[in-house]
Structure formats: C-alpha cells, structure tokens
C-alpha cells in the first residue's frame with residue numbers, strides 16, 4: 001500500500017481534466033482499505049473509472065483508486081445465477097463475461113464506461129434497462145468506522161439515475177462488491193426502438209443476448225463521442241420528469257417536443273432536445289463545448305478547465321429555465 005503525492009488525475013477521468021490529487025492510493029483489497037481507513041484523517045475521493053465526474057479543482061485530500069477485482073459464483077440453478085462481483089471490475093468487461101457465459105440481463109448496458117462499484121451509485125441505465133433490475137445487494141464499507149453493510153436491493157432506494165449512495169448516504173461508504181442475479185434463459189429486451197431497427201437492418205429476427213449487445217455497442221459508437229478521443233462524461237444532465245400540465249404547455253408552443261409517459265402519469269422530456277432548442281448544440285467555446293451530435297454531452301477538446309465546463313453547464317441550465325421553465329439537474333458528480 002503506497003501513498004503517492006501530487007499526482008495528476010488527467011488519466012483517471014474521462015473528461016481528461018488535468019487537476020492534481022495531493023495524495024493518491026490504489027486500493028487492491030478490502031483488508032488494505034480497512035487498514036488505510038483506520039489511520040486516515042483526510043477527506044476522501046473514491047474513483048472507479050472517473051467516467052461520471054467533473055473535477056473542478058485540485059483534490060486536497062486523498063484519491064482512493066478502486067482496484068478490487070474478482071467474480072465469485074454464489075449460486076446457480078437451471079434458471080439463474082448469482083454473482084458477487086468486486087467493485088473495481090470494469091463494467092463492460094463484466095457485461096462481456098456474462099454474454100460469454102449466456103447470463104442475460106445486462107446486455108443492453110454494454111459499453112457503459114466505468115467500474116462495477118459505481119453502477120449502483122446512479123443506477124446506470126440505457127436502452128430500456130436499469131441495473132437495479134438485476135442487483136440483489138450491495139456490500140459497502142463505512143468510511144468512518146470500517147463496518148461492512150449489506151444493502152438489499154430495496155434499501156438501495158434506487159431511482160432514475162439515483163440511489164441512497166448518491167443521496168442520504170452520499171460520501172459515507174466505499175462500495176466493495178455488488179451481487180447480481182442474472183437469467184440463464186435469456187429475456188431479450190428490444191423495447192427501445194433503435195435496437196429493434198438495427199436488428200431488422202441486420203436481418204436478425206430471433207436475437208441472442210450477444211446480438212443485442214453487438215447492436216447496442218454499434219449504436220453507442222455511432223452516437224456518443226469516445227472519451228479516449230474527446231473528453232466527456234456521457235450525459236451531463238438528467239432527463240427532466242414533468243407533470244402532464246407542464247408537458248402540454250410546452251407542446252402548445254413546440255408541437256414536436258419528445259415526451260415519454262411514466263407509470264405515475266408524469267412525462268419524461270429529453271434534456272438533449274431542450275438544450276438543442278436553446279441553441280447550444282455544437283457550440284464551441286475555446287477548447288470545450290457541447291457535442292455536435294448530442295446536446296446532452298459536454299466535451300473537453302483538450303486542456304479545458306473543469307470550472308469552465310461547470311460554468312457552461314450553469315449557462316445551459318439558466319437558458320433552459322428561461323425558455324421552458326424547467327430546471328435541469330446534473331447527472332455528473334461535480335467534485
């Protein structure tokens with residue numbers, strides 16, 4: 001266990017923001033984490049893949065880079081399998097592992113960057129699937145007293161891009177592993193239009209989970225900028241959920257507003273569409289801006305400061321508020 005000083009975090013966040021961490025340590029196992037926490041007095045920033053953070057300043061305390069690795073099979077029968085996955089495993093590699101073993105449930109979540117441990121943090125979701133649907137429990141170590149807690153699915157309080165770890169228990173735990181229950185008899189979900197369309201184009205009528213994963217990967221590659229080429233953190237804002245009245249009010253002026261009905265009668269609007277209507281799509285300010293193909297994605301063209309990108313996000317929030325009366329919420333964690 002070696003603490004390094006004054007480390008650049010540029011390669012540890014997908015935005016590619018160049019700030020320094022006063023102290024930095026890679027955590028390889030739970031015992032190491034416990035030993036470290038017992039002697040620690042500094043503020044902690046946990047980093048997995050750094051794909052959902054915007055670093056706006058130097059980190060004065062210590063960065064714990066999660067490197068807990070391993071996949072353990074807890075239980076298996078003819079229908080399902082339970083896997084306990086250490087939190088430092090790469091999410092997409094875990095998805096590929098499941099596909100290779102014909103374990104179904106997360107193929108729609110292919111190619112989402114980051115670690116397994118961060119997946120429950122914001123209940124990652126894409127193409128009609130959320131990770132909460134396959135999580136049985138989350139194991140986490142309390143950062144103050146090193147006690148281990150097992151959060152059952154229900155006590156994680158999962159919501160749209162949210163969980164108890166992002167709300168009530170924010171900053172209190174290091175997620176050490178996640179236990180998933182996956183299907184051995186594939187339940188294919190092609191409810192998301194783009195998947196169905198792409199499968200049709202490929203002439204696939206009875207898709208396997210590998211087919212779904214391949215299609216999702218190809219759609220994502222065509223839509224989202226690759227962080228290894230252009231710094232970004234995926235969707236910067238959440239899609240706002242509004243009442244029917246508000247949706248209708250907007251529809252009166254913008255007949256083409258996309259909206260998706262929710263089970264409680266509310267409607268989800270596309271944040272990217274709202275931002276685009278305000279004229280931000282493709283906007284470039286010095287070395288950062290709004291992506292040309294997807295207005296929900298803010299980008300660093302190289303050398304941008306986190307504080308500048310934060311200011312841009314504030315300007316976008318104000319502009320959408322003035323135009324539509326809707327206050328966008330950031331999905332990305334601002335550090």
Ligand SMILES: Cc1cc2nc3c(=O)[nH]c(=O)nc-3n(C[C@H](O)[C@H](O)[C@H](O)COP(=O)(O)OP(=O)(O)OC[C@H]3O[C@@H](n4cnc5c(N)ncnc54)[C@H](O)[C@@H]3O)c2cc1C
Nearest residue numbers: 048049050051052113114115117118124125126175233234
């Ligand atoms: C190109 C691109 C596309 C994306 N597409 C999607 C998408 O489709 N759907 C989606 O939901 N997200 C998407 N994201 C966002 C991101 O990939 C996910 O939120 C991912 O789960 C973040 O994982 P990470 O390990 O990189 O987290 P990090 O960025 O390292 O951390 C995120 C937050 O979680 C905390 N944290 C991380 N690990 C732990 C831990 N073990 N214990 C406690 N706290 C922890 C951090 O302190 C931080 O606050 C995308 C990002 C990019 C760059």
